[in-house]
Ligand SMILES: *[C@@H]1O[C@H](CO)[C@@H](O)[C@H](O)[C@H]1NC(C)=O
């Protein structure tokens with residue numbers, strides 16, 4: 001009984017470590033509408049909506065990122081703005097390329113950013129996977 005419980009606890013810890021490790025940390029910024037036309041051809045407001053993002057080279061994958069989804073969660077302030085994060089995560093579809101100088105790894109739509117953080121913060125640290 002006792003041993004079984006310990007195994008379960010260890011297993012649960014290992015699983016939570018694994019899921020934490022599979023997310024990557026980076027800076028997210030945002031841009032206001034109009035969101036389209038976007039760099040990904042064939043993606044528009046009708047078929048992709050406003051929960052969207054542009055990504056920088058390391059995620060862009062030469063355009064292979066178009067249509068992929070990212071799960072994004074705010075983890076903390078990236079400037080002097082105190083407590084910018086809202087609870088919970090969002091799922092966004094990649095429809096755009098964030099050209100250099102892109103101030104973040106992920107350039108969220110204003111609609112998406114507003115769900116996870118205070119817009120006045122401008123940029124925040126996020127975990128994404
Ligand atoms: C959106 O894209 C779809 C498929 O690519 C296309 O059929 C549709 O006409 C487009 N809608 C607008 C408003 O551009």
Ligand SMILES: *[C@@H]1O[C@H](CO)[C@@H](O)[C@H](O)[C@H]1NC(C)=O
Pocket residue numbers: 029030031054096097098099101102103104107
């Ligand atoms: C975010 O993307 C928009 C639209 O592509 C672009 O105009 C803007 O410069 C980008 N913002 C940053 C900080 O890179």
